Amino acid sequence: MSPRPAPRTVTVALIVDLVLVVVFAAIGRASHHEDVLAGLVTTSWPFLVGALAGWLVTRGWRAPLAPVRTGIGLWVTTVVIGMLLRVVSSQGVELAFIIVASIVLFVFLVGWRFAVRAIRGGRRSTR
Secondary structure (H helix, E strand, O other): OOOOOOHHHHHHHHHHHHHHHHHHHHHHHHHOOOOOOOOHHHHHHHHHHHHHHHHHHHOHHHOOOOHHHHHHHHHHHHHHHHHHHHHHOOOOOOHHHHHHHHHHHHHHHOHHHHHHHHHOOOOHHHO
8 A cells, every 4th residue: 555645745736737727728828819817717717627626536635646547537537627618618619629738738737747757766656
């Protein structure tokens, strides 16, 4: 049985995920030459809700740094719920956006966990 992660690790991982979701939304707004700050809440909230749901679904607090156990489930939940909430809130959902969002959120939500694992030398506790 692996040791419980420190509360600080859980908190930092959750904050990193939420910040990265907001960064994703900001990059998207900027790439479309939209006022980043003016619409940031509107653009990011569906994915923030998806990320929080992903933390619940994956029980992210149990293995917050695990790229597979937590990261993959968090990524899928963030994308799926984010897109569904965009549809019900009458925000645009085009195939190209789904593809780009999926790729960027994968790199952000799973990628940082693999980076931490690589930096720590691939210890089992971050799987």
